[in-house]
Amino acid sequence: MTVLLVPYHLDERLPEDEFPVAADRVVTKELHGESLWPRVAGLYDLVGDAVATAKHPVVVTADCSVALGVVAGLQRLGVEPSVVWFDAHGDLHTPASSASGYPGGMIVRMLLGEGDLTVAETTGLTPIPPDRVVLVDARDLDAPEAEYLSHSAVKRFPVEAATAPDGPVYLHIDLDVLDADLVPGLRYPVTPGPTPDQIRDAAQRILATGRVAAMTIACTWRPGEGAPAAAKKVVDELLTAAKASTHEP
Numbered sequence: 001m002t003v004l005l006v007p008y009h010l011d012e013r014l015p016e017d018e019f020p021v022a023a024d025r026v027v028t029k030e031l032h033g034e035s036l037w038p039r040v041a042g043l044y045d046l047v048g049d050a051v052a053t054a055k056h057p058v059v060v061t062a063d064c065s066v067a068l069g070v071v072a073g074l075q076r077l078g079v080e081p082s083v084v085w086f087d088a089h090g091d092l093h094t095p096a097s098s099a100s101g102y103p104g105g106m107i108v109r110m111l112l113g114e115g116d117l118t119v120a121e122t123t124g125l126t127p128i129p130p131d132r133v134v135l136v137d138a139r140d141l142d143a144p145e146a147e148y149l150s151h152s153a154v155k156r157f158p159v160e161a162a163t164a165p166d167g168p169v170y171l172h173i174d175l176d177v178l179d180a181d182l183v184p185g186l187r188y189p190v191t192p193g194p195t196p197d198q199i200r201d202a203a204q205r206i207l208a209t210g211r212v213a214a215m216t217i218a219c220t221w222r223p224g225e226g227a228p229a230a231a232k233k234v235v236d237e238l239l240t241a242a243k244a245s246t247h248e249p
Helices: 036-053 064-076 103-111 118-123 143-150 196-207 227-245
Strands: 002-006 057-061 082-089 133-140 155-157 169-174 212-218
Touching (some): 002 036, 036 064, 057 064, 064 118, 064 169, 082 196, 196 212, 212 227
Parallel strands (some): 082 133, 082 169, 169 212
């Protein structure tokens, strides 16, 4: 297993000690461009290269947008994964539907081939079919996201029923899926929610299939507010489960 640290929230470089992991490699790049997606597209291209050359990659980062590079990296290997997306939110917005305009709330739709295409054009990312995408939890949906789900083939399951389509899987776990009372300083907290044990058990079921080609752990908290210490146990357990699923000693 290879742990790749991408220490950014969108285009903001964060201190590496905000991530409770010992990384095998840190992926960084000097960012250029006047707007967000051109600034991060080259970084996510490097993430794609790192994923494509790593053994059983686990990517740790600070928001969900790095998923674009991770999936592009798997596709470079000829792997067309389904996406199992643990998150308190749907991340199903487009620029037209989002009231906040927060880019991290648009990533699943971008994986589906909608929204801004700058990263896809840079990385070679191709769309994931909607019936290959599973949302887990997504308890805090905005009205446009709920409306989209009502006529989409994207599936949504509670944590205790989390499952994955057949074939290779990209497993994405945004730690804001946890009950916000348990992790201080989350950028978009939602409570009540699942416990660390519930998230660990659900992730272990998916990892135990042996079909997870890559995993991301998104540490979506504000720096300096104590979240790394609070989240360390669940991150360690997720990494242990990921390693066990690869049958590495």
